[in-house]
Amino acid sequence: MAKYYKYKTPADVVADSERLGCPIQVSDNFDVLYQPIQIGHLEAKSRLGIQPMEGCDGTADGFPDELTYRRYQRFGAGGASLIWGEATAIGPEARMNPRQLMINDKTASALETMLGGCRDAHKEAFGSDDGLVIGLQLTHSGRFSFEKPLVATRDQVLDPRTIDKSTGRPIDDSYPVLTDDDLKRIEDQYVTAAKLAESIGVGFVDIKQCHRYLLSELLAAKNRPGEYGGSLENRTRLVRNVVKRIREECPSLVIGTRMNGYDGIPYQGVGDDFVGAPCPHELPLQTAFGTDPNDHLKEDLTEPLEVAKLLKEWGVSMINISNGNPYANPHIVRPAEFPPTDGYHAPEHPLIGVARHFRIASQIQAAVPDIPVVGSGYSWLQDFAMHAAAANVEQGKISIVGMGRATLSQPEFAKQLKEEGKLKRKTVCRTFSYCTNLMRTKDHPLGQYPTGCPPFDKEVYDPLWKEAKAKLEEKQKPASE
Numbered sequence: 001m002a003k004y005y006k007y008k009t010p011a012d013v014v015a016d017s018e019r020l021g022c023p024i025q026v027s028d029n030f031d032v033l034y035q036p037i038q039i040g041h042l043e044a045k046s047r048l049g050i051q052p053m054e055g056c057d058g059t060a061d062g063f064p065d066e067l068t069y070r071r072y073q074r075f076g077a078g079g080a081s082l083i084w085g086e087a088t089a090i091g092p093e094a095r096m097n098p099r100q101l102m103i104n105d106k107t108a109s110a111l112e113t114m115l116g117g118c119r120d121a122h123k124e125a126f127g128s129d130d131g132l133v134i135g136l137q138l139t140h141s142g143r144f145s146f147e148k149p150l151v152a153t154r155d156q157v158l159d160p161r162t163i164d165k166s167t168g169r170p171i172d173d174s175y176p177v178l179t180d181d182d183l184k185r186i187e188d189q190y191v192t193a194a195k196l197a198e199s200i201g202v203g204f205v206d207i208k209q210c211h212r213y214l215l216s217e218l219l220a221a222k223n224r225p226g227e228y229g230g231s232l233e234n235r236t237r238l239v240r241n242v243v244k245r246i247r248e249e250c251p252s253l254v255i256g257t258r259m260n261g262y263d264g265i266p267y268q269g270v271g272d273d274f275v276g277a278p279c280p281h282e283l284p285l286q287t288a289f290g291t292d293p294n295d296h297l298k299e300d301l302t303e304p305l306e307v308a309k310l311l312k313e314w315g316v317s318m319i320n321i322s323n324g325n326p327y328a329n330p331h332i333v334r335p336a337e338f339p340p341t342d343g344y345h346a347p348e349h350p351l352i353g354v355a356r357h358f359r360i361a362s363q364i365q366a367a368v369p370d371i372p373v374v375g376s377g378y379s380w381l382q383d384f385a386m387h388a389a390a391a392n393v394e395q396g397k398i399s400i401v402g403m404g405r406a407t408l409s410q411p412e413f414a415k416q417l418k419e420e421g422k423l424k425r426k427t428v429c430r431t432f433s434y435c436t437n438l439m440r441t442k443d444h445p446l447g448q449y450p451t452g453c454p455p456f457d458k459e460v461y462d463p464l465w466k467e468a469k470a471k472l473e474e475k476q477k478p479a480s481e
Contacts (some may be wrong), residue, residue: 047130062102
């Protein structure tokens with residue numbers, strides 16, 4: 001497949017974006033990225049943040065492990081001012097993989113040590129932790145819970161791609177949907193988890209509403225009957241109740257949320273080149289949040305903009321915007337040079353996906369100008385990610401720049417930029433999807449390989465990748481061999 005990233009200068013990015021009809025602007029005024037920003041009663045000393053990056057390296061019972069502690073120490077020493085602790089499940093049935101972190105009475109002190117190590121590393125590198133904001137993402141994986149799918153609504157396109165492990169077959173209309181009473185119990189779990197997070201000194205919690213996990217799926221559940229489906233008021237009932245109760249029961253805890261602006265629909269690889277094509281679907285779309293019901297390629301932000309305003313009204317102090325579903329349309333979530341092992345070749349130029357992230361986040365920020373919006377989608381821009389970031393912050397399109405995959409190869413990006421005025425090319429993420437490939441390789445004694453950057457964090461992750469790659473290649477061999 002063609003190589004997409006060919007840029008030698010920031011101007012090349014601008015020219016190509018204009019050629020593709022998705023204009024992106026750049027700036028070399030990096031000073032704007034080091035201005036403080038208020039997040040509720042907290043203040044971050046810069047506009048540079050690390051997104052919730054799962055390492056899939058916890059223990060079977062949800063504790064952080066050696067590589068987890070190491071990752072957060074590297075994040076702390078790297079200079080970003082907002083460190084968004086990764087997805088941490090609110091119960092065993094809520095975990096996305098068998099090594100996902102979990103918050104409960106037993107694990108809380110270990111999570112406190114993990115985040116404390118992050119803070120200590122920052123203090124050691126910079127002399128103080130003033131202006132460092134650390135949070136934790138609380139998650140229920142819903143449809144993507146690894147033990148068994150816990151679906152919030154029927155989905156004509158996702159159901160055939162959702163496997164019931166007890167049968168090994170896709171779920172169908174006979175598969176149970178979570179009841180209203182189930183969702184009320186999950187509400188209690190979120191509040192209990194938030195209280196634990198507050199007790200271990202977390203600055204903020206993120207009530208996760210992205211990537212088609214449980215709360216994200218509820219946002220799209222127009223076809224669900226009962227108290228949690230149909231109208232937007234019903235579809236936001238669970239997140240509204242959770243936010244309001246946390247505000248009442250944990251008044252000093254800042255609340256954020258990572259939310260999808262645009263779901264799109266699932267894709268599948270087709271043809272000899274295995275290029276992504278939309279899965280068969282009926283119109284109008286019933287269960288795609290932020291998506292034009294008559295054309296999945298277009299966003300319709302009417303509801304996401306309304307939800308953003310409601311979240312602010314309920315007491316959310318920061319919104320992190322993402323798009324898509326990493327299992328069903330990864331090119332929308334994280335534009336990449338190469339697809340993950342379980343993916344397909346991109347059906348669009350990655351720059352179009354980057355521009356979609358920027359466009360949607362900027363419209364959400366315009367709708368809630370007095371709370372910070374964190375933008376995503378920067379990693380594919382590689383050397384020039386910070387030029388686009390500076391332009392977006394300078395023009396008020398977002399308040400905070402969220403860096404994801406790129407922080408696995410270059411956790412010190414914020415420190416580098418401050419000291420050298422550029423990122424070090426030798427460790428810039430090339431978006432080759434090694435990290436995702438490790439995450440997707442399940443043939444491991446603990447059911448899940450840990451993930452990191454094999455090319456640029458070679459000592460730790462290259463041996464793991466070689467082992468995982470051999471297992472992937474063995475699986476892909478024809479049966480006759």
